Amino acid sequence: MLIVGAGIAGIATAFFVLRATRARVLLVERDRVGCGASGHSAGQLTTYFERPLSDIADTFGWRLAADAQRDLEDAHDLLDSMVGGSGARLRIERFTGYLAMFNRAQLEVHLGSLLVRKRADLPAYVCMVSEEADFVEELPTELDGLYEVVPQAQVNALLEIGGDRYRAVLAEPAGCSNSSVLCQQVLGHLLATHRDRFAYADYSKVEQIVVSDDRVVATVGAHRVVADHAVLCTNGFVDHVAEDEGGVPLRIADDQQITGRVAYMAGFAEDSARLPAAISYIRNEIIGGHTPYVYVTRRTYDRDGDTVTLTCIGGPEYPHEAAYDRDAPFPGPLLQMLDEEARPFAQPARPPGRPYDFQWHGLMGYNDCGLRVVGAHPRRQRLLYNLGCNGVGFLASIRGGHRIAELLAGRHVPAGVFDPRLVVEPVGGH
Ligand SMILES: Cc1cc2nc3c(=O)[nH]c(=O)nc-3n(C[C@H](O)[C@H](O)[C@H](O)COP(=O)(O)OP(=O)(O)OC[C@H]3O[C@@H](n4cnc5c(N)ncnc54)[C@H](O)[C@@H]3O)c2cc1C
Known part of the structure; x- marks a missing residue:
């Protein structure tokens, strides 16, 4: 089988497929291993979706929403089994993460998610509301x-801020690690231990995949690769074609179609060691509004001969139209905006305008349904997907890789919210 893309999704898919089946696997990457979003992530290990669980439950029903949530939480164990099974040596830090909220609408949505958790018997999360919040008396009794x-x-102590803007905080299990290092080390392990049935090619872009009833034929640079299945782990990259043998593009439902968006982040080494942290601060009055939330990630960072605390700040994401250039410079005004708006959450003692040690961007795949796509194309089962991180994808990519392996091993995989769906054709359409 062919796996396209050597980010954490492609690497996890290769790892679990090799473990669960006897398949021969070729992994191809247009650039180098772990150089896509996986090499530009803040590294948070979070188990929330960009879209609130209560909202997913409204669309798909609480049972499927809860299954998806449970699946994602299981990905912590899958990460540990990847690390243990590959002998990867990397730091994994686990701790409690926090979400900062300031109004009743935000709180009600997230309490609605806790209601879904309760109904589904998922472990309870702690939510704290300030006794000074004027809306606390107005919350529905349910x-x-x-x-x-x-x-x-x-509230302020947990969110590491002063003032009285933020009135509520949701605590969730979280963690941090380095997805790029994980990709490199697991790849090295697979190459060393599965020489008979695993191969990897970098600087090899898949241009086209033609899927028929009995095989998949991919054009990879000047080469033609014939496989029994292909798994797209291409995240925000959309400049390849997948079609059937009649030349009809293999599309999935419109709300699952991927578009690329670029996210930006800046980081600095703290002057003295601090505990790891993952804190998001909502800034929109209404969910889905235009002011991006900002998030702070603090983790232990091993530099050459030195270990420091690395603090990263991020938030804004932009639709991406031209071809993505990972070496494109970081826009100066954006760095200034991050410095003015996000730095005070991360390290108020840091003077404004001080140069950052790191600044970078990465391309991610988003879609209108706000959920990753994992599984086989409904019309052409030889084409599979594990892509579309919608902003948060470290653990979800790993979970997706495991789900693909289960499918290819012929195990029963219950239907879920990540399943690729067919395009709904207008009446009389093709
Ligand atoms: C700034 C930033 C911060 C982030 N922070 C977090 C975080 O804290 N926590 C979190 O969970 N997530 C975070 N994310 C998201 C996370 O990085 C991604 O969800 C995750 O890394 C996606 O992994 P992936 O393998 O799906 O995609 P990628 O790592 O992007 O891998 C896709 C790969 O496919 C290759 N490819 C694409 N097209 C082709 C082709 N045609 N032929 C061959 N190869 C191809 C690409 O080169 C790329 O290497 C962040 C992302 C960014 C950009």
Whole structure:
């Protein structure tokens, strides 16, 4: 089989497919291993979707939403089994992450998600609301028991800020690691241990995939690759073609179609060591509004001969139209905006305008349904997908790789919210 893309999704897919089946696997990458979004991630190990769980439940029903959530939470164990099974040596830090909210609408949506968790018997998360929040008395009684009322000082302490803007905080299990290092080390392991049935080619772009009933034929540079299945792990890259033997493009439902978006991030080494952290601060009055949330990631960073605390700040993402250039310079005004708006959350003692140690961007795949696409094309089962991170994808890519392996091993995989769906043709359409 052919796997396209050597980010964490492609590497995890290769790892679990090789473990679960006797398949021969070729992994191809247009650039180098772990150089896509996986090489530009903040490294947070989070188990939330960009879209609130309560919203997913409204669309797909609470059972499927809860299954998806449970699956994602299982990915912590899958990560550990990848690390253990490959002998990868990398730092994994686990701790509690926080989401900062300031109004009743935000809180109600996230308490709605906790209600889904409760209904599905998922482990309870702690939500704290400041006793000074003027909306605390107005919360519907069905949400009683899903939050605790605490002093404002406790909210501020957890969010590492002062003032009284943020009135509520949701605590979730989180962590941090380095997905690029994981990709490199797992690849090295697979090459060393599966020489008879695993091969890897970098600087090899897949231009076209033609899927028929009995095989897949891919054009990879000047080469033609024939395989029994192909798995697209291409995330935000959309400049390849997948079609049937009659030349009809193999599309999935419109709301699952991927478009690329670029996210930006800046990082600095702290002057003295700090504990790891993952904190997101909502800034929109309404969910889905235009002010991006900002997020702070703090983790232990091993430099040559030195270990420091690395703090990263990010948030804004932009639709991407031209061909993505990973070496394109970081836009100066954007860095200034991050410095003015996000730095005070991360390290208020850091003076404004100080140069950052790192600044970078990465391309990610988004779609309108806000959910990753994992599984086989409904019309052509030889084409599979594990892509579309929608902003958060470290653990979800690993979970996706495991799900693909289960499918290819012929195990029963229940239908779920990530399944590729068919394009709904207008009546009388083709
Ligand atoms: C700034 C930033 C911060 C982030 N922070 C976090 C975070 O803290 N936590 C989190 O969970 N997620 C985070 N993400 C998202 C996370 O990085 C991604 O979800 C994850 O790395 C996606 O992995 P992937 O393998 O699907 O995609 P990628 O790593 O992008 O891999 C896709 C690969 O496919 C290759 N490819 C594409 N097209 C072709 C082709 N035609 N032929 C051959 N190869 C091809 C690409 O070169 C690329 O290497 C962040 C992303 C960015 C950009």
